[in-house]
Amino acid sequence: MFDDEATPLPNLSVQQLEYLLAAANHPTRAAAAEQLGVTPSALTQGLTELERRVGLSLFERRGKFTVLRPQAEQVLDYARRVIAETRDLKNWTQTELAGTSGQIRLGTVDAVAVHHRANEIREFHKSLPKVDLRLTVAPSGQLLEALFDGALDIVACVEPEIIPDGLSSEVFLEEPLFIYAPKGKVIRDPKKWGPWVSFPKGSHTREVIASSLAALGASYEVTAESNQPEVLAEMVRLGLGWAVLPSAQAKTGIENLTPIKKTPLAIRRLVLMRRSSSPLDSATQTLVKYLKKIET
Incomplete structure (x- = not known):
């Protein structure tokens, strides 16, 4: 009988997963390496080692380009989740240590940023000036994609018909x-x-x-x-x-x-959404209170 607990887990590093994401998001290895600040050869070596540890061939040649195989999609989804959650942990740790600083990447639909919560966002920024608040205004679908991929920390958007797995939702305005x-x-x-x-x-x-x-x-x-x-x-x-x-x-x-x-x-219904696995640091908790119009 196959024993999952007795089977060694692949020893994957966050850096290797970052390499995979960069390679998937850029047309060439050179462009991916430049974005990461490494040499193309270092990137290739890291991806080769990742393939060895996973036990699957993740890339294939198509003419002059190296592209992801279809079987690599599950590994790519895993990499997105790990990188997003690692960034969340880093931001949470930095903010907890600093108390009132750090970075929050907030995404909202225009109705929230311009009409319903413009004053609250402004007041939050005044109350915690050391927090680097990065605001993105876009349609709900784009915001949820960015949230799921780890590009945003929290989103104020129109409630989707189905809440995607891995995201939590809370209504704050009708x-x-x-x-x-x-x-x-x-x-x-x-x-x-x-x-x-x-x-x-x-x-x-x-x-x-x-x-x-x-x-x-x-x-x-x-x-x-x-x-x-x-x-x-x-x-x-x-x-x-x-x-x-x-x-x-x-x-x-x-x-x-x-x-x-x-x-x-x-x-x-307008909702606040975030990744369920992400801890809310103290600054983000304060921002949520402002968006929900709760006395801070």
Whole structure:
């Protein structure tokens, strides 16, 4: 009978896994080596040793290039997790030792950074000026990818339909979404609403909107897309289509938009997400309190 506990585990180093990630993310070994600050030969030696210790051939030649084999994907996923968690541990240790310093990489959707929590982010930065707060504003899908890959520490985004494995989620704000129509085109019958301008396919907010309109029997013919709600609001003003937006972002621009109904079409939930395996240092705990509007 095969005994897992008696089988020696491969002795892999964090450096070797860093080499693997760099090789996967760059078109050439030279570019990967430059990013790591090592020579191409040192990178190649490290990858060769990694293959030996794993017991699998991870790369293959295709013309002038060396590319990852399909069987290397699981090793690559493992490398991403280990590197991300090692960075988390490093940041946590540094911040715990310093108390009120260190680095936090925060990702938010624009509604959070510009409207709902702009003051709180500013106040956090004032209260802990030695903390190096790196803010990234992007759509929810991109933020979650960066969080999962270890490029961000914590994310404030629209709640996804399914929480990915390895991530934890906590609702911190519920935001009503209202229907806006071009001037003179207010129609009560949902079957006659549209056409629509909306967030791109794959957007979490678009999924909320689509399901809510479908429940009312309304069609959802999208004729224009933008990641920026302010752009969608301007499209409505120009008469290019209808839109479903948070009220804060419908009030940007020269003229405020007025919803066709006082009741919202839907409620989207904004959540704080982080890697479940990552310890929260004291500075990040303080940031979370600011984002949740808890007295610090």
